Structure formats: structure tokens, C-alpha cells
Amino acid sequence: MDRSGTPDTIDWKILRELQREGRISNVELSSRVALSPPPTLRRVQALEEEGFIRGYRAQLDAAKLGYGVKAMALVGLKSQAQNEVADFERRVKGWPVVRECYAIQGVADFMLICVARDLPALQSFVMGGLAKAPNVESVKTSVILHVAKDEPEVPLP
Secondary structure, eight states, X not given: OOTTSOOOHHHHHHHHHHHHOTTOOHHHHHXXXXXXXXXXXXXXXXXXXXXXXXXXXXXXXXXXXTOOEEEEEEEEESOOOHHHHHHHHHHHHTOTTEEEEEEOSSSOSEEEEEEESSHHHHHHHIIIIITTSTTEEEXXXXXXXXXXXXXXXXXXX
């Protein structure tokens, strides 16, 4: 990393490799970026400390774990007042079926990514919880049939 805190060429290589394979060993990572292990480790630690790397996690197979339905829900709120939005966000954090929540601009106020064991479980959540939540005006759901592309979040140079 240069003095301004901007990743340099080697840092970009490290980030690319870690994004592809978060469990790579430091020795293998250093080999792939053409740097010895100690400076590679120092660079990874610096990238973590500077916030370029937020964390590491395993990608689980939802279907193998009994969650056969994945859906997107577009949620429109009656009011976008700050306290109403904050209340909705707090409520979302308590719903285990909701795995991701994005405040968006356009056709809705929020987009939720949900997983459920089956369609009746999804319907129960949508009709019994989400649609009846305070300040929720509209809910539009789309069941995800299959994933055509699943790339890491950032297209690195």
C-alpha cells in the first residue's frame, strides 16, 4: 500500500486472490502474488486494518441445508421518515428468513433477499410478517429459479 493508503499493484493481486479464495494459505497466496510469505502476511494485515478487507465467510449451500427457496422482495414503505425507516431496518434484523437488506431508490424502498425451506414457509413470512409490519405499504416478491452468475462483489482490476 502506498503512503496515501491506496492499494498498489501487489495489494490488488492479493485482494483478487482472497476474493476468489478466502481460505488460501499465506504460503500459497504469496506464491500467487510473487512475494515471500512474511511481507504478504503484513500486506494482508494492513489491508484488513485499513478496511479494504471486511471479513471472511464460508458460502453455504442453502438447498443442501434444507432451504430450497430463495426470493427477492421489494418493499415499499408508507413513510420514508428517518424514524420509520430505522424502525423497519431494526425489524428486518430480527427476521432470520431475511439474509440481505438493501435500501434502494426507484420502484421500492428496500430490496430483501430471503431464504425459506419451501414456498409455504416463504408465503407465511411474506403474508404473516412482512406485509403486516408497521409502515409497510407494498410487497412484491420474485422467487429465484436459478443463479446464472455468482461472482464476488467487486470487479477488481
